[in-house]
Amino acid sequence: MRKTLLLVSVCLLSAICLFAGGNSENTQSVQGDTEGRVLVAYFSWAENNDGNFGVDAVSTSSLTRPGNVEDLASFITSMIDSDIFSIQVEEPYPANWDDCLARANEERRHGEHPALVSSVGNIEDYDIIFLVYPNWWYDIPMALYTFFEENDLSGKQVYLFCSHGTGGLARSVDQIREALPDSLISENVFDINEHQAHGSFSVVRDWLTELGFHPEGN
């Protein structure tokens, strides 16, 4: 009886391990590549709203530049040698919070990938991509999927960096892994609450150091 129980336990454990490891081809351990040309690509509502600031719109500082995500992205570029690219949609989102939520939700429900105003152009020149994004609807803004379609990130080292509200990272990391099956995505994901983003320079610096970069500045 004991032997049977042991055998069943071993089988169960193996099945769990197999299941857990089954989707990890593009998962990388904490230490990823740090050598090569770096691009910091980010999406921020502050650079993707129509500027119609009504009474409702003023409820969040996210509407004015620099947004949380832009600030985080610029911290990275100020500390390591890199280029920066702002992902911007052709048709900006409403500055009204409720209207923005509604449009973002519609896009998500219908799997729409909104058109972008510009493209990186020379993505092949980069080896390392920092993807800096906000949590939108437990996921990522749909504009990032357009960015993935337009820029081949296969074989590139990708570091994820997310600013969010109370929802945390939610499904965002899994969604990115699914969208970028051929990229090397570091398991060391940076995430920060929206209220702490602006003052997080030293936290970002520590994170970059932990990844193996040599950030400049204090």
Ligand SMILES: Cc1cc2nc3c(=O)[nH]c(=O)nc-3n(C[C@H](O)[C@H](O)[C@H](O)COP(=O)(O)O)c2cc1C
């Ligand atoms: C359309 C929209 C949807 C959002 N959905 C979520 C969410 O599901 N969970 C969460 O924690 N935060 C959510 N947020 C909050 C943002 O992730 C957070 O404020 C982030 O710091 C915004 O960065 P930004 O100001 O640079 O765009 C949402 C914000 C917007 C505008």
